[in-house]
Amino acid sequence: MAEKFDVIVVGAGPAGTSCAYTLAKAGVNVLLLERGEYPGSKNVMGGVLYRKMMEDIIPGFYKEAPVERLIVEQRFMLLDEKSAVTFSYKGLEWGEEPYNNFTVLRAKFDQWFAEKAVQQGALLVNETVVTECLVENGKVIGVRTDRPDGDLFADVVVLADGVNSLLAKSLGFHKEFRPDEVALAVMEVLKLDRKIIEDRFSLEQDQGCTFEIFGDATKGILGTAWLYTNKDSLNIGVGAMLSGLIKNKIKPHQLLDYVKKHPIIRPYIQGTEQQEYLAHLIPEGGYRSIPKVVGDGVIVVGDAAQLVNAIHREGSNMAMTSGVLAAEAILEAKAAGDFSASMLDSYRQRLMDSFVGQDMKKYKDATHHFEKYPHYFEKYIPLMNRAASQMFTVDGSSKWEKQKKIWRELGSAKEKWKMARDLMQAWRVMK
Amino acid sequence: MNLDEYKGVWVFLEHQDGKIVPVSLELLGAGRKLADKRRVPLAGILIGEGVRQLAATAFHYGADTVYLYDDPVFRDYRTESYMRAVIACVEKHKPETILYGATSTGKDLASAVATDLETGLTADTTMLDVDEATGLLEASRPAFGGNIMATILCKKHRPQMATVRPKVMKALPIDTSRKGELIEESIPLREEDIRTKVLKIVRETQTKIRLDEADIIVAGGKGLGSKEGFQLIHRLAEAIGGTVGASRDAVEAGWIDHAHQVGQTGVTVTPKLYVAIGISGAIQHLVGMQNSGLIIAINKDPQAPIFQSCHYGIAGDAFEIVPMLIDAFQVTAGKEVQYGGKI
Amino acid sequence: MLHIVACIKQVPDTKIIKMNPKTNTMDRSSAPAILNPYDAHAVEEAVRLKKRYGGTVSVLTMGPPPAVKAIRKCIEIGADEGYMITDRAFAGADTLATSYALTKALEKIAKEKPIDLIICGKMTIDGDTGQVGPGIARRLDIPPLTSVKKVVEVNKQQGYAIVHRKLEDGYEVIQSALPCLFSVEKEINEVPYSPLPNMLRAARYQPVIWAVSDLEDVDRTLLGLKGSPTIVAKVWPPEKPKGGEMLEGSAQQQVERLMEILQQKQELFAGKEARA
Ligand SMILES: Cc1cc2nc3c(=O)[nH]c(=O)nc-3n(C[C@H](O)[C@H](O)[C@H](O)COP(=O)(O)OP(=O)(O)OC[C@H]3O[C@@H](n4cnc5c(N)ncnc54)[C@H](O)[C@@H]3O)c2cc1C
């Protein structure tokens, strides 16, 4: 006779583990199923972990969690072929408690976090793939795994299986992705001596910085590249909309090679040794792509529910918050002894009321907007680079003349007008 | 324990089908060097039934003395009986060092002997040296899957023992005029005292390839792309007169039998020429072939790690280079130089 | 009913391990700790024998506390009980000291439940010696059977086992009195994908854990570093073949150059008889 749990959570990423942790802490009999060799073994993230949402779950977690560096500086680079306009914020207050955010390596962090859930009483089983949800009379009653004697039952199944969420798809909660709903990201972990990292990026011990790189890094395709500092390695990656990659017939690893060889970027990664190569999808469809997140006996959280803020590269935090909110809804349902969709719907409401739903709504048009108007990337970034070059090159001509020249370069009156309109629009979708 | 009471270097003489196995001869060569450096005698310990005549071979390859245990109870190798003989001999004659081949027999015997004598045993040694003054044996071996080399010492116990990998030491050239002293030994051991019995020995005689004895190996890897592509390796091997080897990935792809696998979980080889084609050069492969005399690598990726571990590398497509090589060999074979099996 | 004990060890995965080139030490954080692959086959064989003849499978390990994970892996394979001995006093043990400590634990296990058969892996991928198994057998004064690639029969009533021992060019069929110890080859079996109920049992399983003080008649001078006759005097990176000369030019030129080299190196091929 297959065993029955109160709750089965599928996937031990930030979403699933947050949910299992919260439930176990409340005394619920919860099973966390993970297909990897251990949680995080194959998980991919640029690397920024936001403090706030994690701290809501485990206060002061950073004192023992395997975090890499405290981020004290965020740089933004508008990259052209041979130049970059960079602006940055460095705040030493971020280097003091309670800190702002951290870089993490998921293979270490997820494992640690899942271990915390186990300490709260969750049962963790690795190397086990959930192949389908067991459904009876339209209600999810358990899961089937790829192992012999592999069925298990539960009052509620939480799908935290990440961006592809084959399980939610098989329940008909959402369709296959359209290429303009997902970004394909590739990333490398490059080993570098910790002292060199600190010198090269002007950091104190344990401090870190992040680079977000726009423009030439993605050869005009909507997307970004990034370079983050870990303790003794760098994460470098690039993500671009699948639709753009297809249209431009370019493979993401080619983009990454291009970024790594870019004359502006290359010096930062000099002397490194490749440690890992990873590829992953990012759901970037935004608010409109959020699927059905609740059914009878089932809840969808994290990337599986497409909860990613593409503009601000937030995902793990939304995953965590969604996991906690799901747990809260389940606790309520458990108290009422009712696991129907209408009872569990309180999860959806909580989610929409939280920062997750609010932010998803706020940026609902952003990706589509930039996707539709590639000239932000193709035109305006090179333009800004040229302008900066003009202004800062000392060649005997007066600053007045320079400004005039830049103004002329912006093109005809009509083009200037269009540009102003574009910028206004960008502001509107972002604000 | 008075270490000074222990003198002399011994080699356990393993034999099969009336012959001393190659690794034991190699160890006599290595042991000779150690013994000369220490100015002590080199002895062989020979156990079996009707093996007396093998002592002469041991002398020809460098032994000064052979301790012989010749008795029907020793007909088959069994841990318990052989171990008792070695231990009795050690207790009587007190050697400072004993070397065994790292074969299934040698390792089995040495492990048991070391436990009863409560002494140190270094496994799978690939380098040997000795401190001239103290007789301290410096046994070095690959460790952690070949990632490092480690030198192991046994400072306070005697005899110090090591099993040594086949094919890494060199036998001395045979000298049939060399003679030595044969010392017959015996122990009171009855068949009934032994708890194991060999019921049958099965030699797998089907023309099994012996990669570890090949002088020329042409090895192919995943880069050959398919079973058909892998035929290129067979053709080149035939042209040079070599034996075919393979990486694990090629074996796992089903292109060739496991018996051809070179590396950590395959065979360790030391041919005079090793040609690696379409093999990336993973550490597990390298540990199996890095002691080859001359290593040639052909790989289309100029960054492939195999190029760090070869003597000569060709960055190029196997499907272009290898056919040209085959042609070149066929031409050569017809003309002045003779290569391969014919060399 | 057989009582079989498999000895198992948690090891760093040497396949992906990184070495610190300056200190030549292992960067342990770079390599996940896994159940020694050979030991998985030892446990699997024990489980198969249990299924065939009835009985219990226990596993025993000496190692640091995180080695509990390796025991859980064995429970996944189907072991019934797990024992771990862990103590600072064991640290730095070579094969002689390891077999001593394990023997003391085996004696304690046997007191509760006599042992019919001990199964070890062929070797560990970090220690890489294959000496611990025979060492245990000698200390318990039972026959060691190494290189076992097939178990033909285990007959408890009549007190014997028959196995195939792998030889360089074949195998031998050997009969031994019970109890005895097998060190098994990888080819003895394939470890199947464990059923889910085993996974759940493993996730919940807490092994029996003993420190030195829990064991009886222990001579502490025979444990750990103190009890180890061998020491590692130095470590260094393996020498790579030097040269690594890349041949230049067109494919044709490269091939020609290679042929030249091979002809120059004739001496490599000469004198086959030098090595009889
Ligand atoms: C390149 C990249 C960079 C990113 N950078 C950042 C960043 O800097 N900051 C940030 O906050 N977010 C970032 N994100 C987003 C963030 O990684 C995700 O939003 C977050 O990981 C989502 O968490 P999750 O738990 O929902 O899913 P995941 O982390 O994907 O976890 C899903 C888990 O489910 C398991 N699983 C899947 N299917 C099954 C199955 N059938 N059975 C059992 N287990 C299964 C998987 O193995 C995995 O462990 C980035 C994403 C990518 C791809």
Ligand SMILES: Cc1cc2nc3c(=O)[nH]c(=O)nc-3n(C[C@H](O)[C@H](O)[C@H](O)COP(=O)(O)OP(=O)(O)OC[C@H]3O[C@@H](n4cnc5c(N)ncnc54)[C@H](O)[C@@H]3O)c2cc1C
């Ligand atoms: C515990 C353990 C034990 C192992 N034991 C062994 C072992 O005993 N032996 C072993 O070999 N491996 C072993 N491995 C596997 C080892 O790690 C590697 O995976 C394996 O050696 C890779 O095989 P490969 O070089 O053929 O394949 P790949 O790594 O896939 O390399 C193929 C190479 O072919 C090149 N190539 C592709 N096309 C062409 C072309 N047209 N012309 C020329 N070159 C081309 C590529 O550039 C590449 O370098 C073991 C692994 C583990 C974990």
Ligand SMILES: Nc1ncnc2c1ncn2[C@@H]1O[C@H](COP(=O)(O)O)[C@@H](O)[C@H]1O
């Ligand atoms: N620390 C240990 N704990 C339990 N068993 C061990 C330990 N070390 C070695 N063994 C067993 O002895 C076998 C040979 O190990 P080794 O001699 O280290 O190659 C292994 O496959 C295990 O079965």
